[in-house]
Amino acid sequence: MQACKIVFVFAASGKQILVYSFTYYREKWQTNCQRKSIQNRPLDGLQETSLGSSPPSNSPGEQQGKSKVLYCGICHSDLHMVKNEWGVTQYPLIPGHEIVGVVTEVGSKVEKFKVGDKVGVGCMVGSCRSCDSCDNNLENYCSKMILTYGAKYYDGTVTYGGYSDNMVADEHFIVRIPNNLPLDAGAPLLCAGITVYSPLRYFGLDKPGMHVGIVGLGGLGHVAVKFARAMGVKVTVISTSPNKKQEALENLGADSFLVSRDQDQMQAAMGTLDGIIDTVSAVHPLLPLVALLKSHGKLVLVGAPEKPLELPVFPLITGRKTVGGSCVGGIKETQEMIDFAAKHNITADIEVIPMDYVNTAMERVLKADVRYRFVIDVGKTLKPDV
Ligand SMILES: [Zn+2]
Numbered sequence: 247m248q249a250c251k252i253v254f255v256f257a258a259s260g261k262q263i264l265v266y267s268f269t270y271y272r273e274k275w276q277t278n279c280q281r282k283s284i285q286n287r288p289l290d291g292l293q294e295t296s297l298g299s300s301p302p303s304n305s306p307g308e309q310q311g312k313s314k315v316l317y318c319g320i321c322h323s324d325l326h327m328v329k330n331e332w333g334v335t336q337y338p339l340i341p342g343h344e345i346v347g348v349v350t351e352v353g354s355k356v357e358k359f360k361v362g363d364k365v366g367v368g369c370m371v372g373s374c375r376s377c378d379s380c381d382n383n384l385e386n387y388c389s390k391m392i393l394t395y396g397a398k399y400y401d402g403t404v405t406y407g408g409y410s411d412n413m414v415a416d417e418h419f420i421v422r423i424p425n426n427l428p429l430d431a432g433a434p435l436l437c438a439g440i441t442v443y444s445p446l447r448y449f450g451l452d453k454p455g456m457h458v459g460i461v462g463l464g465g466l467g468h469v470a471v472k473f474a475r476a477m478g479v480k481v482t483v484i485s486t487s488p489n490k491k492q493e494a495l496e497n498l499g500a501d502s503f504l505v506s507r508d509q510d511q512m513q514a515a516m517g518t519l520d521g522i523i524d525t526v527s528a529v530h531p532l533l534p535l536v537a538l539l540k541s542h543g544k545l546v547l548v549g550a551p552e553k554p555l556e557l558p559v560f561p562l563i564t565g566r567k568t569v570g571g572s573c574v575g576g577i578k579e580t581q582e583m584i585d586f587a588a589k590h591n592i593t594a595d596i597e598v599i600p601m602d603y604v605n606t607a608m609e610r611v612l613k614a615d616v617r618y619r620f621v622i623d624v625g626k627t628l629k630p631d632v
């Protein structure tokens with residue numbers, strides 16, 4: 247196992263990393279960036295990557311690198327986490343798992359990156375590296391997968407995300423960002439992008455000429471349309487809001503649009519889709535979607551409603567249809583997705599915001615009042631000396 251790290255860090259002093267972070271405490275965001283000393287993530291302790299079995303290195307400089315976080319997207323799951331809606335949040339919390347930055351220093355054992363490289367970190371920063379999932383480049387399905395923030399790292403410390411200029415990650419969990427991919431609009435691909443790219447590939451919904459439905463036109467849905475179109479797939483957007491039609495067809499390049507509440511439209515489109523990527527995380531009926539599928543069609547859920555959905559079995563049986571799920575993607579596939587996006591000029595549609603707008607942005611995310619992703623300009627607006 248490699249023991250190399252890329253370290254996103256603002257300043258290091260002895261065994262302390264001085265972190266200038268934007269941190270959510272129990273009640274509210276700190277409106278000013280606060281200088282914090284994080285003692286449980288010393289630079290000297292970062293060599294630990296082998297689940298506690300390898301001896302600490304005496305030459306951490308060789309195995310580390312420094313890099314500065316420039317942009318971080320705001321994912322809806324950040325909102326769940328800051329509000330502790332999944333019951334697992336530990337405060338203080340530094341959210342953010344759509345992180346891009348530039349490497350400023352690397353140790354001699356870091357092989358994947360060099361100074362000046364543009365890099366990104368998505369939803370995870372660790373896994374066991376030895377189970378079947380890890381062996382098959384599916385770290386995202388490893389039972390010991392370590393989330394980028396708010397999780398326990400190998401050494402027992404808590405992981406911190408990208409709403410900070412300090413980011414620590416093993417080089418295995420860092421992806422290269424090609425030079426032609428804009429860093430700000432590319433950041434959301436690290437979560438939203440891979441979340442929809444992976445099921446399109448895995449479920450075989452990526453063949454030119456196929457017809458795929460994308461349910462929900464938000465952060466996930468709008469990039470799903472772009473990826474599917476770039477794969478040569480015919481795309482129908484399915485949404486509850488008729489007013490998204492023009493946007494879907496003209497700006498995002500979808501081929502057609504269905505209003506899910508319009509019985510006539512839905513009836514007319516029955517049995518026309520090879521597959522559906524359902525990005526909706528609110529409770530919603532599946533029967534109308536299953537009905538849109540051809541025989542052998544696949545309905546893939548990537549949103550996570552907090553309550554169980556009703557699954558109509560009869561139409562599954564009679565059409566040999568599949569209902570499945572998918573959760574982000576492995577590191578190898580994330581790199582493939584980023585490279586594909588760069589090749590096909592796919593980015594997220596974003597609204598770039600300063601760090602001190604995060605409170606307002608969170609409120610707007612709650613109301614789905616964003617087209618389609620907020621990206622924090624961490625590099626220019628997270629000031630250390632406030
Ligand atoms: Zn996310």
Ligand SMILES: [Zn+2]
Nearest residue numbers: 374377380388
């Ligand atoms: Zn594993």
